Amino acid sequence: MTNHVAGKSIVITGAGGGFGRLVAHKAAALGAAITCGDIDIAAAQATVDAVTSAGGAAIAVETDVRSLSAVKALVAAAVAAHGGIDVMINNAGIMPLAFFSDHEAAYDAWERCIDINIKGVLNGMVAAYDPMIAAGHGQIVNLSSIYGNFPVIGAAVYGASKSAVNFLSESLRVESRGKIKVTTIKPTGVPATGLGGSVVNQAASIGILAHNTPDFMDMVGQMGAGTFPAERLNPDAMDYASLAPEHIADAIIHAINQPLGVSISEMTVRAAGDHFVL
Numbered sequence: 441m442t443n444h445v446a447g448k449s450i451v452i453t454g455a456g457g458g459f460g461r462l463v464a465h466k467a468a469a470l471g472a473a474i475t476c477g478d479i480d481i482a483a484a485q486a487t488v489d490a491v492t493s494a495g496g497a498a499i500a501v502e503t504d505v506r507s508l509s510a511v512k513a514l515v516a517a518a519v520a521a522h523g524g525i526d527v528m529i530n531n532a533g534i535m536p537l538a539f540f541s542d543h544e545a546a547y548d549a550w551e552r553c554i555d556i557n558i559k560g561v562l563n564g565m566v567a568a569y570d571p572m573i574a575a576g577h578g579q580i581v582n583l584s585s586i587y588g589n590f591p592v593i594g595a596a597v598y599g600a601s602k603s604a605v606n607f608l609s610e611s612l613r614v615e616s617r618g619k620i621k622v623t624t625i626k627p628t629g630v631p632a633t634g635l636g637g638s639v640v641n642q643a644a645s646i647g648i649l650a651h652n653t654p655d656f657m658d659m660v661g662q663m664g665a666g667t668f669p670a671e672r673l674n675p676d677a678m679d680y681a682s683l684a685p686e687h688i689a690d691a692i693i694h695a696i697n698q699p700l701g702v703s704i705s706e707m708t709v710r711a712a713g714d715h716f717v718l
Contacts, residue, residue: 444697446471449522451515453505453564454532456483458635459583459627461490462689463529467696468496475518475525477503477511478532497522505532505560511567519571527696528568529581530561530605535598538640546640550597553638557601558608565612572620577700579621581692582609586626586708586718587648594644602626613705621703623695627688628710652715659715672713679713687711 450467454460455476464474468491476498478484484500491498499521503514518525534556536549561582572578587595588602606624613622629648639645649656659681662668672681688709695704710716 442699443470444699445693448472448526448696449475449518449524450527450529450696451475451477451518451525451564451568452529452531453477453503453511453514453560455487455500456480457487458531459685459688459692460529460531461487462685463531463692464488464491464498465494465496466689466693468498469494470693470697472497472527473522474498475514475521476500477505477514479504505530505563506555508563508566511560511563515567515571524575525568525571525578526575527579527581528564528572529583529692530564531581531583532560533557533583533601533635534638535585535635536638536640537594537598537642537644539594539644540596542641542644546597549638549640553597553601557598558604561605562608565608569616569620573616577619579623579696579703580609580612581623581625581695584609584624584626586628586716588626589718592647592718594641594647613703621705623692623704624706625688625692625695626706626708628683628708628714628716630683630685630688648716648718650717652717656715675711680711681713681715683709683711683714 450472452460456478464487468474476484476487481502488498488500501514501517504510536553538546584605585602587599588606609622609624646653671677691709
């Protein structure tokens with residue numbers, strides 16, 4: 441396949457870990473220049489150090505996506521260092537799953553979720569808009585979730601935040617056709633990203649697991665103990681049960697690695713044997 445990633449200036453929020461770090465590595469290996477934004481500047485710098493030690497080009501910028509001025513500064517740093525911005529990946533996010541009955545413990549996390557998952561994505565889109573329009577082209581990649589597909593118990597705020605990402609993405613896609621490509625990526629559950637660390641109540645995952653909850657919890661326990669069958673963690677097996685983060689990163693790269701006039705507008709990636717009902 442022709443390499444359409446080489447030479448692109450790509451900005452990634454939440455680049456200090458998870459999908460953000462993986463995409464930074466993969467895109468840099470294909471010849472892109474990466475600007476890594478993260479509220480944890482040490483984590484962003486660690487991503488940059490790994491990219492540059494492998495021969496890639498990257499810079500780190502401390503970025504709180506809740507602040508429009510901070511995200512505009514992130515984009516400005518990319519323009520100054522790499523001559524422009526071709527792709528904006530709004531990856532930063534948290535997942536505070538909880539029931540309404542958990543409100544005393546969950547409310548602060550819910551407010552932070554709204555600020556990061558909705559406002560942070562909007563800020564990224566706004567910050568990238570003017571430079572992309574001025575250049576005559578660009579691509580925005582927003583990380584959503586299958587939780588944004590339909591309301592379920594245990595994910596009212598998180599699901600609403602990802603539904604909002606879907607609405608923001610589609611609205612811009614329609615408005616900016618022929619100017620800015622917009623891609624929405626909807627991962628299923630990917631335990632190894634660390635996103636699960638922001639869950640408030642683990643039992644709240646029942647909304648997306650339904651009748652598969654006992655089997656899923658058994659799998660998680662076995663994986664923690666190292667006793668889960670290796671063949672079910674093999675992506676070449678039909679019963680692949682738990683998606684590894686690199687497959688989502690590969691999907692993001694695939695969406696970017698297209699001719700200028702070809703836009704992959706939405707993508708969901710699952711393990712063929714995953715447990716999720718949405």
